[in-house]
Amino acid sequence: MFREVLKKIREEKGDSIRSLGEKTEIHFTYISNIERGARPVNKEILSKIIKVYPDKEKELTQAYLEEVLPDDVAKKVLQDNKFLLGEGNDRELLNYLMADSTAENRKAILELMILQREVEARKNGTYENRKAELEAIKKEIEKL
DSSP: OHHHHHHHHHHHTTOOHHHHHHHHTSOHHHHHHHHHTSSOOOHHHHHHHHHHOGGGHHHHHHHHHHHHSOHHHHHHHHHOHHHHHTOSOHHHHHHHHHHTOOHHHHHHHHHHHHHHHHHHHHHHTOHHHHHHHHHHHHHHHHHO
């Protein structure tokens, strides 16, 4: 579960809930609620947490996927770690995932792909330049 992974990473890094809250600009009570399972994590919060712990991106993303994706989709995605690492033939994997997924699951996959692009753009310092493009894509996905 994401909450357990977040708590483990936070404690490994020596952060208190308050210090993580300060670093992410997320109120510490919300982080506490995520770790207790009282509040869900969302893609915006995941993105902020990854900025603080970029070396734990794969672990955090995997935990997030397990929590938010339907079980059948999460199983397919998580079977191939190359997808999470951005290696290998992503187009083939995407076609495989989309082929027998429901419309709802396809939408979830696309939303996660946009999240990953946002994370990459923030890491590369190109987010502000790509923000309009990413927002336009999000609006198109919402129409699905």
